[in-house]
Amino acid sequence: MKIDKVLFWDIIFILIFGLLMVLSSLGGFIMFSDNFLKGSEKFIKQLVVACIGFLAMLGISKLDYGTIRNWVKPVFIIAVLLLGAVLVIGGGLGGVKRWLVFGPISFQPSELAKYTLVLFLASAYAKKSVELDNIAVRIKYFYLPIAIVIGLVVMEPNFGTAFVISLISLTMLFIMGFDVKELGLLILIALSILTIGIIVTPYARMRIAGFFNLKGAKSPGTQSMYSLFAIGSGRLFGLGLGGGMTKLFFLPRAYTDFIFSVIGEEFGFIGTFLMIGAYFILVVRGMKIAKMSNDVFGFLASYGITITIAYYVIFNILIALKLFPVTGLPLPFVSVGGSSLIITLSAMGVLLSISKSGDDAKSENDFYSLRRNGGTYLPGTFTG
Amino acid sequence: MSEKRLLVIKLFIISMFFIILVRLMYVQIIKGSYYYKRAKAIELKKVVLEPSRGKIMDSEGVTLASSYETYSIFTYNSWVKNKGFMARQIAKTGLISYEEALRKLRKPGFNWIIRGVGKNKCRHIVRDINRYGIKSDSLGFYKDRIRVYPFNREFSPIIGDLSEDNRGLSGIEYKYNNFLQGERGWAVFQTHPTGGIYAKSNYPHKKEKDGDDIILTIDKNLQDLVYSEVKKAVEKYNAKGGCGIIMDPNTGDVLAMVNYPTFKAGIGDTIENYYKKNRAISFNFEPGSIFKIVTMFGALSNKIVKPGDTLVDSTGKITVDRIMIRDAEEHGILTVKQSFYVSSNVGMVRLAQKLGKEKFYSYIKLFGFGSKTGIDLPGEEKGILRSPRRWKRIDFSTIAFGQGIAVTPIQITVAYAAIANGGRLLKPHIVKEVKRGDKIIYKRKKEIIRTIPDRHTIDILKNMLVTVVDSGTGRNARIGGLKVAGKTGTAQQSEPGKGYDGSIVSSFVGFFPAEHPQFVLTIVIDRPKKARFASVVAAPCFGKIGNKISTMRPYIEKVFARR
Numbered sequence: 001m002k003i004d005k006v007l008f009w010d011i012i013f014i015l016i017f018g019l020l021m022v023l024s025s026l027g028g029f030i031m032f033s034d035n036f037l038k039g040s041e042k043f044i045k046q047l048v049v050a051c052i053g054f055l056a057m058l059g060i061s062k063l064d065y066g067t068i069r070n071w072v073k074p075v076f077i078i079a080v081l082l083l084g085a086v087l088v089i090g091g092g093l094g095g096v097k098r099w100l101v102f103g104p105i106s107f108q109p110s111e112l113a114k115y116t117l118v119l120f121l122a123s124a125y126a127k128k129s130v131e132l133d134n135i136a137v138r139i140k141y142f143y144l145p146i147a148i149v150i151g152l153v154v155m156e157p158n159f160g161t162a163f164v165i166s167l168i169s170l171t172m173l174f175i176m177g178f179d180v181k182e183l184g185l186l187i188l189i190a191l192s193i194l195t196i197g198i199i200v201t202p203y204a205r206m207r208i209a210g211f212f213n214l215k216g217a218k219s220p221g222t223q224s225m226y227s228l229f230a231i232g233s234g235r236l237f238g239l240g241l242g243g244g245m246t247k248l249f250f251l252p253r254a255y256t257d258f259i260f261s262v263i264g265e266e267f268g269f270i271g272t273f274l275m276i277g278a279y280f281i282l283v284v285r286g287m288k289i290a291k292m293s294n295d296v297f298g299f300l301a302s303y304g305i306t307i308t309i310a311y312y313v314i315f316n317i318l319i320a321l322k323l324f325p326v327t328g329l330p331l332p333f334v335s336v337g338g339s340s341l342i343i344t345l346s347a348m349g350v351l352l353s354i355s356k357s358g359d360d361a362k363s364e365n366d367f368y369s370l371r372r373n374g375g376t377y378l379p380g381t382f383t384g
Numbered sequence: 385m386s387e388k389r390l391l392v393i394k395l396f397i398i399s400m401f402f403i404i405l406v407r408l409m410y411v412q413i414i415k416g417s418y419y420y421k422r423a424k425a426i427e428l429k430k431v432v433l434e435p436s437r438g439k440i441m442d443s444e445g446v447t448l449a450s451s452y453e454t455y456s457i458f459t460y461n462s463w464v465k466n467k468g469f470m471a472r473q474i475a476k477t478g479l480i481s482y483e484e485a486l487r488k489l490r491k492p493g494f495n496w497i498i499r500g501v502g503k504n505k506c507r508h509i510v511r512d513i514n515r516y517g518i519k520s521d522s523l524g525f526y527k528d529r530i531r532v533y534p535f536n537r538e539f540s541p542i543i544g545d546l547s548e549d550n551r552g553l554s555g556i557e558y559k560y561n562n563f564l565q566g567e568r569g570w571a572v573f574q575t576h577p578t579g580g581i582y583a584k585s586n587y588p589h590k591k592e593k594d595g596d597d598i599i600l601t602i603d604k605n606l607q608d609l610v611y612s613e614v615k616k617a618v619e620k621y622n623a624k625g626g627c628g629i630i631m632d633p634n635t636g637d638v639l640a641m642v643n644y645p646t647f648k649a650g651i652g653d654t655i656e657n658y659y660k661k662n663r664a665i666s667f668n669f670e671p672g673s674i675f676k677i678v679t680m681f682g683a684l685s686n687k688i689v690k691p692g693d694t695l696v697d698s699t700g701k702i703t704v705d706r707i708m709i710r711d712a713e714e715h716g717i718l719t720v721k722q723s724f725y726v727s728s729n730v731g732m733v734r735l736a737q738k739l740g741k742e743k744f745y746s747y748i749k750l751f752g753f754g755s756k757t758g759i760d761l762p763g764e765e766k767g768i769l770r771s772p773r774r775w776k777r778i779d780f781s782t783i784a785f786g787q788g789i790a791v792t793p794i795q796i797t798v799a800y801a802a803i804a805n806g807g808r809l810l811k812p813h814i815v816k817e818v819k820r821g822d823k824i825i826y827k828r829k830k831e832i833i834r835t836i837p838d839r840h841t842i843d844i845l846k847n848m849l850v851t852v853v854d855s856g857t858g859r860n861a862r863i864g865g866l867k868v869a870g871k872t873g874t875a876q877q878s879e880p881g882k883g884y885d886g887s888i889v890s891s892f893v894g895f896f897p898a899e900h901p902q903f904v905l906t907i908v909i910d911r912p913k914k915a916r917f918a919s920v921v922a923a924p925c926f927g928k929i930g931n932k933i934s935t936m937r938p939y940i941e942k943v944f945a946r947r
Contacts, residue, residue, distance in 0.1 A: 175389050232411045232419025269412040273405070280401055287394070307393065314400045321407045 003061050004355035007285040011057070011333065011348055014278050015050060018259075018334030022046050024242045025255040025262040042255065042336055049338040053345030060349025065357060068350055069123055069297055075112075076120040076145070082109035083152040090156070098156050108339040110153050110161045115347045117149050117165065118304030121172050126297040129176075142173060143186070150190075154197055159204050160327025164311050166190055171307050172300065211325035223258065224322040226251050231264030231272070231320065238268030255336045257328050260320040279313045279332075282306075289355040302354045305347045435566030436529055438595030440543055440556055442604040443639075443816055448539050449531065449557070449649075455506035456499040456526040461492045463523075477509055500528065533650045538611040540649040541662035542602065542641055542761070542814065555649075555662065556598055556815070559762045563818050563826075566595035596825065599817040601637035606630055609932055610640040614907065617925040618644050621890075621912035627664040627793050628929070629906045633801035633895060635830050636810035638759070639903070641665075665757075665764040668790035669889045669908065672875025673727045673857075673918070675786030675796075677803065677845055680724055682747035683735040685841040691721040691848075695731045702730045705778040709733055724848045725856035727872065729785040736784030744780055745772040750836055751799040752809050753791055758833070759812040767791040786875055793891075797906040800893045803845055804869070804901035807836040850898050860923035861892055863930035869901075870894020870926065872918035877911070887911045892922035896930055905929060 023043050060068070082100060086109050090097035099106040124141040131137040146169040153162040173183055198204045210222070230244060230251065244265035251258045264272050286306025293299045309332050316331040318324040330340045411419065440449040464470045471485035479498055480488075488495040501509070531546050533539070544555020550565070552558035569592030610628040618626040630640040641664045647653035653660070661667070683689050696718040701710040711728050723731025736744050748754065754769030768790035772780070782788040794812060802809045811831040818826035836842065849869035852858040857872045873891040876884045891908045895901040907922045907929075915921050 171393055175393060177386060177389065228411060229419050229423045231408070232416055233423035235412055235416035235420060264408070264412065269408060269416075272408050272412065276401060276404060276408075283397060307397070310397050310400075314397070314404065317404050318400075321404065321411065323403070323407060 002356065003352040004285055004289060007282065007289070007348075007355065008352065010278055010281050010285065011345075014275075014282070014333045015054070015345075017275065017278075018331075019043075019047060019050060020241065021259055021263055021266075021334060022255050022336055024244070024266060025259055045338070046336050046341070049341050050345075053342040056342060057345040057349040057352065060346055061352035061356065063349075063353050065298060065301070065350065065353045068119075068353060069126075069301075072116065072119045072123045076116040079109060079113040079116045080145075080148060080152070082107075083113050083149065085109070087152065087155055098158055105338070108337070110156070110158060110165075111337075111339040111343045113149050113153070114161070114165050114168065114308060115305065115343060115350075117145065118168060118172065118308060119301050119350070120145060121169070121176075122297050122300030122304055125176050125300055126295065129296070132176075132178075138178070142178075146173075154193070157197065157201055157204070158328075159194065159197065159201070160315075160329045163194070163327065164308075164315060164329060167311055168304065168308050171311075172304055175303065176300070207326050211322075223251060223326055224319060227258050227261040227320045228322045230258075230261040234265040234268040234271070236268045236270065238264075238266045238271055241266050257316065257326075257330060257335060258320060259334050259336075260317050260331055263334075264320070276313075276317070279309070283310045283313075285355075286310075286351055289351060293354050294357055298354045298357065302351050305351050308347070309344070433569035433571060433590075433592040434527075434529060434550070435568060435592040436594040437531060437550060437566065438564040439597045440564075441597065441599050442602050442607070443600060443637075444603065445599070446604045447534060448600070448602075448604070449533050449543050451529045451531050453503055454500040454528045454530055455503060456501070456528060457497040457506070457509065458524045458526060459489065459495055459497055460524070461489065461495065464489055479509060497523065500530070531650055537646050537648050538607055538642065539602075541643045541646050541660075541664070542600070543649055544762075545647075545649050545653075554660070554762060556600070556761070559760060560598050560815065560818070563596040564598060567593035569593070597819040598815055599819065601632075601639060601813055601816045601828070602641065603639050605936070606640040606933070607642065610642040610905075610929055611644060613925050613929045613932075614642050614909075615644045617907070617909055617921065618912075621909065621914045621921050623890075623912040623921075624910045625659065625663065626907070626909040626925075627667065628908070628925075629664050629793055629797045629904075630929075631797050631801055631812060631904045631906075633804035633810070633901045633904045636798075636801070636812050637816070637828075638812050638814045641814065662761060662763060663793070663908075663910075665759060665761055665792055665794045667792055667908065667910070668765050668767055669792075669891075669910070670789065670875040670877055671786040671791045671796060671891065672873035672889070673786055674871045674873030674891050674893045675789065675791065676724065676727065676732050676784075677799070677849070677871065678747050678751050678753070679732045679735050679739075679744070679784045680720075680848070681751075681836075681838075681841055681845055682739050682744055683720070684844060685747075685838045686739060686743065688738045689720050689735065691719070691844060693720050694718070695720045695723050695734055696728055700728075700730055702733050702781075704733065704781045705776065707778055709781065721848060721851075725851055727852075727857050732784040733781045736780055741772045741775050741780045744784070745775075748783070748789070750809075750834070751802065752833065753789070753795055753799070757792075757794050757798050757812050758831075759794055760815050760828075764794070765792050767795055786873060793906050793908045796891075796893055797904055800895060800906070801901075801904045802836055803842055803849070804895040804904055806839055807842050809833045809836060846898065849894065853894065857917075857919045858892065858894065858923050860919055861894055861926040861930065863896055863927060863934055866896050866930070866934055867898035868894055868896040868930060869898040870923075872923055874916060874918045888916050890916065890918040890921035892918055892926040894926060894930075896934075903930075903933065 023040070026040060026043050086097055086100055090099055098110065099108055121142065128137050128141050150162050150165055150169070153165060170183060170187065198208055211224070233239070244262055251261055254262050260272070260275075263275055283306055286302060286309065290299050290303040290306065293302055312329055312332050315324060315327070316329045319326055319329065330337050332344045333341065436453070437451040439447055441447055467486060467489040471482050471489055474480065474485040474497065475482035485497070488497060498509070529550070531550070533543060542555050544557035545553045546557055547553050552561035552564065557564065569590040571589035610630060614626045614628045617623070626644050628640065628642040629638065631638050641662070643663050645659050647655045647660050684691065689695065694717060696715070698717050700714045700716070701708055703709070709729055711730055715722070715726050715728060718726065718728055718731055720731070720735070748769060753767055756764045756766045770779070779788050798809060798812055809832065811833050813828040816828055817824050846869055849871055850867060852872070853861050853868045853870050858870045861868055861870050871893055873889070873893070875889050877887050877889055878884045879887065889908060889910050890912050891906070893904070893906045895904040905926055907925045909921050909925070912921045
């Protein structure tokens with residue numbers, strides 16, 4: 001079987017469109033900087049990273065996903081160790097530690113952690129689904145790894161990423177058939193920890209206050225307000241590539257988390273609709289790959305990767321549309337950021353690898369009519 | 385995995401995409417125009433950060449031109465909520481009245497509260513404002529710079545003037561504008577949709593670079609001295625104007641360069657154009673007898689005559705092209721040497737005729753006439769020297785005694801400096817150094833345009849010039865205790881369209897001490913009316929300046945020791 005062509009070209013489309021937007025949103029920096037190269041440095045870096053990521057995607061898609069499965073556990077452990085290392089030797093702005101810096105290269109371990117966690121959960125479920133009644137197994141293979149990853153990310157602190165990872169993990173556990181009451185309890189615990197975390201962290205408190213326009217908020221949702229200005233002023237057809245002004249100064253670093261606003265301003269509703277359409281196709285194809293997959297690991301892995309992308313897209317755009325507090329989530333494939341782009345593309349490689357092995361002959365109904373046990377697939381029945 | 389649970393997730397994702405789509409339609413299509421208008425109201429302002437213009441100083445570091453900061457206070461209509469209260473508080477500072485403050489605060493948009501006060505006054509105002517409880521973020525401060533020339537007029541033609549937008553228009557301000565002006569910086573401000581402007585540190589900006597300082601070769605004391613003496617001479621003889629130059633014949637440094645009358649820098653002086661020029665480098669005048677050194681040098685150097693040969697017969701006249709040339713007074717029989725002391729025109733005509741026009745022309749060029757000296761000031765003229773192919777016999781006969789040719793004061797100074805220093809024609813300099821902060825980025829070097837060969841003849845000429853002052857026409861230029869070499873020049877000037885109308889330029893050029901010359905001094909008095917002859921008009925002026933300099937000698941020596 002071949003890889004999913006629709007997904008492949010969809011990714012290429014988003015990637016190229018994204019690079020174009022990066023160039024445009026860097027416009028101000030290129031315009032105002034003394035030499036062109038210095039100004040467009042970020043774009044060139046992103047272009048190089050995109051090429052590396054693309055090659056990684058191609059390479060991984062060629063692999064058999066059985067091989068990938070063998071690598072899940074060690075890579076996940078490495079990701080967790082790196083997350084720990086970031087707290088000790090990491091760098092970032094204003095006391096926030098999110099980056100590991102090796103000379104000119106900086107790496108964001110939380111990006112690696114979120115995908116490997118998904119793969120780890122998928123692989124754990126594939127092995128341990130029979131023993132899920134055992135609370136010790138649930139804790140050891142599911143709750144604990146999730147808690148460690150989220151805990152480390154919260155300590156950076158990076159509430160946005162922690163929030164999305166929590167949501168992804170919750171979704172995974174939900175579709176694995178975990179008890180809803182137990183999950184509800186976990187949500188309550190997580191929410192209370194999050195609330196305390198936000199209260200003790202000034203920048204997070206400010207952003208939440210800003211979102212709800214509370215008194216004492218220093219800049220009442222300034223960023224998201226400007227973002228809305230930008231998107232709105234694009235109207236139907238947009239101001240044209242490079243025509244947006246908002247990105248220049250009002251949205252500092254628009255090329256990272258607020259790049260959707262630049263798309264909205266420069267390409268209008270046509271552009272944002274196309275972009276959302278492209279992401280929607282990606283999600284649909286990702287879910288299709290999940291359905292077509294041969295085994296429970298393939299299913300959960302591709303499903304997990306797909307919802308990770310979906311959640312990032314959704315929350316990034318909700319923030320840009322002032323429907324969610326500013327949390328600093330990248331728009332997959334588009335926002336400037338080497339770690340995010342390379343790892344997202346690698347995850348796409350995994351997805352494409354799984355798509356390659358999917359059984360086309362197997363109809364959707366056949367797949368879901370396989371033996372079930374209280375809403376949970378029995379392991380072992382998928383072999384072959 | 386239950387289909388139900390998968391469906392829940394599917395529905396969640398689809399509904400989220402749906403919400404986004406609906407929101408986008410609302411924001412971009414329904415409310416699009418509203419946001420477009422609001423966004424358009426956000427203005428970006430690129431504000432230029434003006435650098436401080438460099439100083440101009442004399443060779444001893446006395447400031448001749450400097451820029452200082454002034455402050456202005458402004459406000460934005462929308463910055464201030466309670467305008468009545470604010471106006472009362474501003475009025476309490478005593479700066480402007482309550483009514484005026486209120487009017488300014490109510491006027492929409494941007495308003496100046498006060499403009500152009502010094503740094504200290506601004507500080508006081510800010511302190512008062514804070515004391516009276518005006519929030520300082522209701523006010524903005526703007527820094528400006530003013531050019532100040534802390535002298536009267538004596539330096540104006542050298543320093544020059546600035547345009548409204550701080551660009552040099554003339555003088556050093558113009559010539560060295562690129563060094564002085566520094567580099568502009570800029571910063572970007574934004575206007576907030578709720579009103580007000582602000583800049584953030586992360587906005588792109590470029591810091592301004594202050595201009596370089598220029599240090600002149602001019603010595604303020606010498607400049608003042610020459611200025612006051614030239615002024616006295618011009619006023620005494622009711623002349624149109626005068627100029628004076630002191631040059632160090634060993635280095636080419638111009639130590640003083642004076643024009644009188646002249647304009648006042650920095651006030652937009654509307655004085656007549658003649659007085660706005662730096663005539664010391666741009667005044668083309670017929671030199672008369674001071675030019676005779678060229679004729680004499682040519683004849684002696686070519687060994688056509690010896691100093692003791694008889695040159696002029698007892699008639700004391702010569703007829704060229706049916707035009708009779710005669711001396712101012714009858715001298716009888718003159719030797720070559722004598723004809724120089726008494727400044728005989730007839731003698732010079734004879735020498736030039738013996739020399740022939742091509743050779744004579746080459747000697748004129750040799751002394752730098754007919755070309756600019758290359759001094760680092762704008763607006764230099766090169767005199768008027770026609771090609772010898774167009775000379776008639778009468779033309780080069782009159783050029784022999786300095787009529788029918790025009791030179792500039794700086795050219796004649798450079799030529800005499802060459803005799804003073806033994807034959808090196810130097811490029812005159814007026815800028816000694818350019819400093820960027822504490823670093824010297826330019827230092828003038830001694831530049832020899834050419835070396836005039838024949839040291840022996842130069843020495844003879846030097847002695848002749850000494851005799852002129854000792855016992856010839858230049859007696860009034862004598863300096864007590866010093867040996868002076870020099871020459872008077874009284875030349876008729878032709879006015880365009882009028883021809884020679886009897887107006888004259890009276891000049892004296894000389895150097896001292898004659899044994900080891902340290903100063904070449906040129907005095908040119910344009911169209912004196914109460915007296916004509918240079919021996920009366922220009923020579924005494926030279927003598928007075930020389931005498932004062934000689935009393936300043938301990939100081940002068942100190943100055944020279946530092947060079």
